[in-house]
Amino acid sequence: MLIRVEIPIDAPGIDALLRRAFDGDAEAQLVHSLREDGLLTLGLVATDDEGQVxxxxxxxxxxxxxxxxxxxxxxxxxxxAPFRGQGLGKQLVYEGLDSLNEFGYAAVVVLGEPGFYSHLGFKKAAQFDLYCRWPETENAFLVYPLAEEALAGISGRVDYHEHFNHF
Known part of the structure; x- marks a missing residue:
C-alpha cells in the first residue's frame, strides 16, 4: 500500500472509487469540479500493489x-470496500494533516462521522463557536487545529466553496 499525492493520471481511478464508495456520483462530481477550478489544496491517494486507487x-x-x-x-x-477496517482511512487523514501542517495551514474542518474523527483528535467546532451552513450538523461538524493559536479569536460561520452547495 502506497499513500502519495494525487497526480493527473489518478483522476479516473479516483472518480471510479468515489462512485463506488458513495453509491452515486455527487462526490465524484464535486472532486472533478474542485480539481477543474484549481480548488484542491491537497489530494492524496492510496494505491494497491497494482497501482489501483x-x-x-x-x-x-x-x-x-x-x-x-x-x-x-x-x-x-x-x-x-475490501480495504475498509484496516486503518487506511486513518492513515489518509494523518498523512493529510501532516502535509497541511508542513505547508503552513492553520486548521482543518470536516463534516463527518463524529466517532471516527474525534478518535483522530478532531473536536466539535461548536465548542469554539464555529458552525457551517447546513442545519442540524452541530455534532458532525468538527475542527482540528494544526497551528497552536489557530482557534484563538476565531468564530463564526465556516463556508466551503460554492461547489459544495450543489451536491
Missing part, C-alpha cells in the same frame, strides 16, 4: 466569517 482524501479552502484564515475542509474521504 483504493483510497482517497481531499482538502479544499474554506473561509471563516468571510475571511481566508488558511483553513481547509476535508471532503471527501473514501476507502474501497
Amino acid at each position: 483504493v483510497g482517497y482524501i481531499a482538502f479544499s479552502p474554506v473561509d471563516i466569517a468571510g475571511e481566508d484564515r488558511q483553513w481547509v475542509g476535508l471532503a471527501p474521504l473514501a476507502v474501497d
Whole structure:
C-alpha cells in the first residue's frame, strides 16, 4: 500500500472509487469540479500493489466569517470496500494533516462521522463557536487545529466553496 499525492493520471481511478464508495456520483462530481477550478489544496491517494486507487482524501479552502484564515475542509474521504477496517482511512487523514501542517495551514474542518474523527483528535467546532451552513450538523461538524493559536479569536460561520452547495 502506497499513500502519495494525487497526480493527473489518478483522476479516473479516483472518480471510479468515489462512485463506488458513495453509491452515486455527487462526490465524484464535486472532486472533478474542485480539481477543474484549481480548488484542491491537497489530494492524496492510496494505491494497491497494482497501482489501483483504493483510497482517497481531499482538502479544499474554506473561509471563516468571510475571511481566508488558511483553513481547509476535508471532503471527501473514501476507502474501497475490501480495504475498509484496516486503518487506511486513518492513515489518509494523518498523512493529510501532516502535509497541511508542513505547508503552513492553520486548521482543518470536516463534516463527518463524529466517532471516527474525534478518535483522530478532531473536536466539535461548536465548542469554539464555529458552525457551517447546513442545519442540524452541530455534532458532525468538527475542527482540528494544526497551528497552536489557530482557534484563538476565531468564530463564526465556516463556508466551503460554492461547489459544495450543489451536491
